[in-house]
Amino acid sequence: MTSITKPAVRHPGLERNSLGLTKRDYEGSMSTLCAGCGHDSVTAALIQAFFELDIPPHRAAKMSGIGCSSKTTAYLLSQSHGFNSVHGRMPSVATGANAANKDLHYIGISGDGDSLSIGLGQLCHAIRRNVNMLYVLENNGVYGLTKGQFSASADIGSTLKGGEPNAQPPIDPVLLALNLGATFVARSFSGDKSQLVPILKAGLLHKGFALVDVISPCVSFNDHDGSTKSYRYTREHHVDIAPVDFVPLQSEISARTQPGSTTSVTMHDGSVVRFRSVGEDYDPTDRDGAYGFVRAHQAKGEVVTGLLYIEQSGADMHAVSKTVERPLVDLPFDELCPGSAALDDLMQEFR
Amino acid sequence: MTSITKPAVRHPGLERNSLGLTKRDYEGSMSTLCAGCGHDSVTAALIQAFFELDIPPHRAAKMSGIGCSSKTTAYLLSQSHGFNSVHGRMPSVATGANAANKDLHYIGISGDGDSLSIGLGQLCHAIRRNVNMLYVLENNGVYGLTKGQFSASADIGSTLKGGEPNAQPPIDPVLLALNLGATFVARSFSGDKSQLVPILKAGLLHKGFALVDVISPCVSFNDHDGSTKSYRYTREHHVDIAPVDFVPLQSEISARTQPGSTTSVTMHDGSVVRFRSVGEDYDPTDRDGAYGFVRAHQAKGEVVTGLLYIEQSGADMHAVSKTVERPLVDLPFDELCPGSAALDDLMQEFR
Amino acid sequence: MSSVNDFAFKIATVNGTGSASANSLLMQSIFRMGIPVSGKNIFPSNIQGLPTWYEIRVSEHGYTARPNEIDMVVALNPATYARDVANIRPGGYLLYDSSWPLDAALARPGINILGVPFGAMCVEAFQGDRPRTLMRNIAYAGALAALLDIDLMVIEALLHEKFARKKALLDSNHKAIRLGYDYAKANFACPLPFHLKHMDATRDYVLLDGNTAAALGCLYAGATVGAWYPITPATSLMEAFKDFCQRYRVDADGRKRFCIVQAEDELAAAGIVIGASWAGARSFTSTAGPGISLMQEFIGLAYYADVPAVFFDIQRTGPSTGMPTRTQQADLLSIAYASHGDTKHIALFPANPEECFYMATEAFDLAERFQTPVFVVSDLDIGMNDWMCRRLTWDDNYRPDRGKVLSAEEVAALPKFSRYVDVEGDGIAPRTLPGVHPKGAYFTRGSGHDRHGAYTEDAAAYRDVVDRLAKKLALAAEAVPAPEIVTQPNAEIGIVSLGGCHAAVIEALDRLRDQGVACDYLRVRGFPFAASIGEFLKSHSQVFVVEQNRDAQLRSLLTLETGVARDRMTPVLDYGGLPLTAEHVVRAVISQTVGAAV
Amino acid sequence: MSSVNDFAFKIATVNGTGSASANSLLMQSIFRMGIPVSGKNIFPSNIQGLPTWYEIRVSEHGYTARPNEIDMVVALNPATYARDVANIRPGGYLLYDSSWPLDAALARPGINILGVPFGAMCVEAFQGDRPRTLMRNIAYAGALAALLDIDLMVIEALLHEKFARKKALLDSNHKAIRLGYDYAKANFACPLPFHLKHMDATRDYVLLDGNTAAALGCLYAGATVGAWYPITPATSLMEAFKDFCQRYRVDADGRKRFCIVQAEDELAAAGIVIGASWAGARSFTSTAGPGISLMQEFIGLAYYADVPAVFFDIQRTGPSTGMPTRTQQADLLSIAYASHGDTKHIALFPANPEECFYMATEAFDLAERFQTPVFVVSDLDIGMNDWMCRRLTWDDNYRPDRGKVLSAEEVAALPKFSRYVDVEGDGIAPRTLPGVHPKGAYFTRGSGHDRHGAYTEDAAAYRDVVDRLAKKLALAAEAVPAPEIVTQPNAEIGIVSLGGCHAAVIEALDRLRDQGVACDYLRVRGFPFAASIGEFLKSHSQVFVVEQNRDAQLRSLLTLETGVARDRMTPVLDYGGLPLTAEHVVRAVISQTVGAAV
């Protein structure tokens, strides 16, 4: 039950963040996923990211659709509101919640079926609106919860457990997002926490839609040889463009602007994302460059991972619609209702 | 009424195609669109293409959704079946019809609202399936039939009649199609029939999903200064990568393999698409090259038009699903029903 | 047969030629003369070039329903000459453009034919095609002014207001009016037997369409998030809301106290409304039948997860795309029990723009109080036509009923918060908003859940929640707007109706009484049905249910919800897509009344 | 209390541990012993690690409904010990894994507790975690064989068939069976008071689930295009169809005489079915409640445009996502009048897998004959559980009823083809298929159209079409499967039910009769309702309507369609998500029967 409040008794042994909270305070109910499911690692990484960013749990909102991946919002942040909506439609629900209260940290957790089949239209339009949220796509190439049919992210030639190969071109959420103007695009691997956590932290602080495509193997239906979304295949074929360090605002300036560090991007709140030893040919602020880079490696059968593109100038949904600074939910009624006098005047115009 | 059969009396004056049909035989009922609407020019170009390709009208099927653009299927080919379905869902209806009867020429006519907002998911998945059809997207940047709201193809900064500028990044159907693995991608302009007709002809004979994005201005709601989908703006900013000639199989070999012609692509049925004087830098069979080329020109505020990408190797939906040569609708019942003996045997397995 | 302030005329033109302004000029002038007037715009689902009509009815008694007969037709669209001229009552009048010889189709015996060379006069008087076409419309308004005795002063005043800052337009309009007016004066015996005389019956009224009124209601209710996908006839509601917000909800620095999202489709619009309401905003969408079908899945989620949400359904003629510019009341069943599984939803049925305003605000109160979807079921006739209705007023003491929403303090004070516990026994469980307090956190889901919001597949835990929902909806019956009941001394016949039919039914009641058929009347204003509705049905030996659909959907709801047998109620149906006339109701009742004095 | 061939036992395990094969081994063995048996799989919406149960009922009388009480529980899931042990009838038996000391939760007085060290024995006998877990299941099957007298020969035979080509597996299974069997024989008084004896009551039967049967029906009906989006419990229908097609519809060269499209969602699946049917193929989709909600818009299009389409709704517990692995009959209303506007749809209600097969073929005939959507309304219990039903047979003389489809010659012979003309007065207008003949071309649209298929906004032309549709659906009432009616001498009580409730109701009828309460029974098999249904209702002083939903949806349909007053029918509802028991029906009837002999 997600509504149980954690026991007040503190575990002295546990590390605490600046809020005095331990990681436990960021955990959720017991996972009911298969032992070894990639999704559970992503949940752990998210807990880590929230903990390290000192975000008060109740200031986060967990949004999801339907699927094993979508279930995971119950397995973290039991002190945050969660909304497990309907299949493929989480982006719209998150858009509405964000429109109403822009000051919460929205995390959307979805799967490749939820996002690329039934939910493709909503995902694309949430990207266009640059809704301020971290969108984690737990990508395993199959529909896990319905027992392993191909999803739209299955690569050509990748086989089902039964051996049946996929013959349709995959939809790559990373390329799609770059194409549609997403302002934060990353790909990672549930098996690489050191890469995933800083990316999630950057995504959480990014002001706009942050898409993180996480290859998250399904041990029950898509982790066999022949699958291109298995642990083994991913380990062997993913290339990390550059490890990133996420340096939050709080930390002393020096650390943020450490000389000699190659590329680094300063975010809205002043935090810095630093790319360590990124290759000459790679510029994480060049949208088309990123697109070409990913494609080129795909041609070689490689899966590029890392924080592939980040743009801090893009206006998010509220900036575009010029809403007031305060969340709309906080506006007092008298700032919303023009009152009787105004109505009387108005009526004159309808004569 | 689309079901009126044309008068038997022939108009001696009118040019005839190899079927002995005149253009009149490819026309439909009177258009009810606004005078000057780009869509009417596209209708005319389609009539021209069908006429020149000598396609028996009743072997074509006209599929559409809802919108001014979608209405146009009534304005051509009155001797073809037409299906004006529901808003944004034509791709699935066309997919089903094609699954049932692969031997008809399917043309889908849609608008930017129909295809890129409510219908985005279906369009993307029809592309993935490489459904064998010509898909014409009559793109005017607005919802015409509902009186001029922005559509998802509106460019940033483009204004509504009232002056309101669009602030969301556009969805470019051409880039989207290239990204999703479309096997035939073109962009044209309703005002340039000489470019449009051969492209439509090639699209009709292409074995797979042929996307033709046609800038087709809405004179009532989006043809003003400030609009980037107006006649004026399009005329001034579109660059044709290369005029194409479409040389049908029928014509004598020499014409098809005329020496000196730069790039040329031979299609499934043996017809040839010849690109005249295409620039050094452009290869219409290079997917990523095409993507980069379009993006580069967009950066300069230019709209690239022409047959941008064509791939003849891609397997269409039926090739992928290995269906029989004959259309499924033509299979006799006894080839479909295993019969009583088989059932009796089968029952043994359920004991 | 002469009549003052009691007649109707119809103008037939081609859409996209700008006749709208001429027609509203006529409407407004008559209205400002203090005479009750109503107009019905019968337009095509098309932007330019197809037939369109405008019917104006003048009624000193204040009847606003669609006219029972047409006294005069202004025929300016050759494509519909035959139909239009056939519309004129025997002895009525035809006004046509005599720039061209009288078309054979117009030459009907038994009517009076008046020709005015509108086209020719305008070609002579104005430059350019567009101005000439536009002014031709104003010219017929001028001719009608003369024929019907519309006060020229009033017209002039309106033109001055409208074109205060556009001198050139003012002049040409003025000129066009005179062209028609003078020609008519000079050539015909003005006024016609039926014409206008100043009254003082519109002082407390306005001319308003339902969508504008509903948008005002949303503004006044404090709605901040609007999500929609354009669709006729619902588009003008959200567009009006946007305009009002631009006017009343923009800070000095240009920042907005509202957020309107044009969604990619209706599914998304519903999702946005649900997400925004869940987060604590008052949020709504406006749509039509096809949207209602597409929102079914989300509606079920909101119902099952106790999430408030307000939906405006501006009904049009179905099924499927149907006739987008024609009216109907055929979405009742698909709304009442929307979505798969066991569901039931609150619905409000405004009868006119005035009620659209008040019911819009009420919808938000009910949605938040009952934590469930609420539908305001309007239609094209109410939503898009200008109705004469009382000036809207506002009580500044109104405070929104946000329902049971726990504050941070209240949550903190709880030993433990469980989302779906029926604390007060009314089926409504206190909710918390995200971001308020860690102890208030809970998990909202459309999957099986127990009273704590936890996932369950247990039969008892599942029933516990859905039984509460059933109870909640049952209690809503007496909270929704009560039915309007009009009785007559010892009437044995009862007439039941809803929404836009009201105007025609109250007119029919008068005419039936005059014909010796006394009927009581009940107008359903909310769903689930209050007990009084069942009582009304049971207390009348014969009941007619008047509605605008083919399958008697209101009668179906009455049958299911009150338990009164289906055949105890006689359906009176009109589903061709045009607003209902009193005549239709009267004929149906008379012809089927057991021993009616006919 | 001893009983032969008449008892029930329940196995509680954790999902994903492979108990399924052990359970079906038990089912099949009993079945092959000639004894009527049925099994209910009660599983979680999850892939691995949550509680799951399997109930097996043995009934010499052939009752297949869910058992009224549990004689023995095999408790192998500590997480549910308490619940499971509470399930055992007084004096019943508990079988647990004594590898560990008896858990306090299991120590219930008044029952017999038998411990077998399944875990320990398997750890000793097998290598590796997975084999050990799997074989532990086979071991309890072995123990049950001894306790219940299941014929070991039969079990061995089944193992040999199953592992014919897998020697190693055969051996380990054989070994595991013996482990359990021998231990039980050695330690307990076998057999228990309730046990099995060979019969000869299953010779003409098979063990079949409804989705497999429905898939076979589609195969035999000649369906060529299947479109779907995965959803429990409908997934196995399309997957079975695919397997059968792979087996019976592949040419020598590997080319397929079918096309199955896994759509991107349910909206697309519906569109594909409509497109394929429009083009002339027999096409269908299989889905569950959420899909029905998402398909609403397309359903209205097919209805209004006269396009055939077959939908299988394998109902699960709603609303919204609800409980995907629990059963219910709560989509009735959203199917009967699906989509906005005035609509009504044909629906068939199979009661078991056998009917799933026959009704599947019938659905295609009806869809093409009436040119309209047809729904086969099944549910999770019928669709996914193994039912004992008569061997399916096929009449080779069957020819599909394609309805009024004009050939090229017929079209050519016509002076003019108009799509929506009611030539024969049955409301069904002849259609043409694309590609057949230029003269047969017409325009299919969901927008307003006249009898020629031309766009219209004219009231009369619009009514002409929708009135024909109403007529067509009215005539369908006598064409859908007739209700099954079972009468008893001078019974005054009538019981009405549908679908999967049938098994429990017929058992209840017997028990009620034994208790002196004679009831007639009508099982609804199709919608719209045949006249005989209304007559049945009217001819009984008291009527009970048994169904699995909260809101008495079948009763609602009966109220609306037959005119019989709602309260003339007493609802008997069960909506917790588990299959209905006879006990539930008997109790409801007895307790509410006017002067019942209790």
Ligand SMILES: Cc1ncc(C[n+]2csc(CCOP(=O)(O)OP(=O)(O)O)c2C)c(N)n1
């Ligand atoms: C409308 C609807 N259709 C279908 C389903 C069934 N369904 C549940 S989850 C799912 C796919 C999940 O795949 P994905 O999003 O990749 O999540 P995963 O389980 O692989 O993590 C489907 C089809 C549903 N719940 N709702």
Ligand SMILES: Cc1ncc(C[n+]2csc(CCOP(=O)(O)OP(=O)(O)O)c2C)c(N)n1
């Ligand atoms: C489900 C649904 N929602 C909304 C509408 C209203 N509608 C009709 S056409 C249209 C948009 C058309 O835009 P586009 O596809 O660009 O066509 P255009 O008119 O611009 O050619 C909309 C929103 C509808 N018919 N159905």
Ligand code: SF4
């Ligand atoms: S089925 Fe796959 S995706 Fe689902 S929980 Fe198991 S491993 Fe994870």
Ligand code: SF4
């Ligand atoms: S409104 Fe625009 S798109 Fe529609 S017909 Fe007119 S010009 Fe064309």
Ligand SMILES: [Mg+2]
């Ligand atoms: Mg997945």
Ligand SMILES: [Mg+2]
């Ligand atoms: Mg458009």
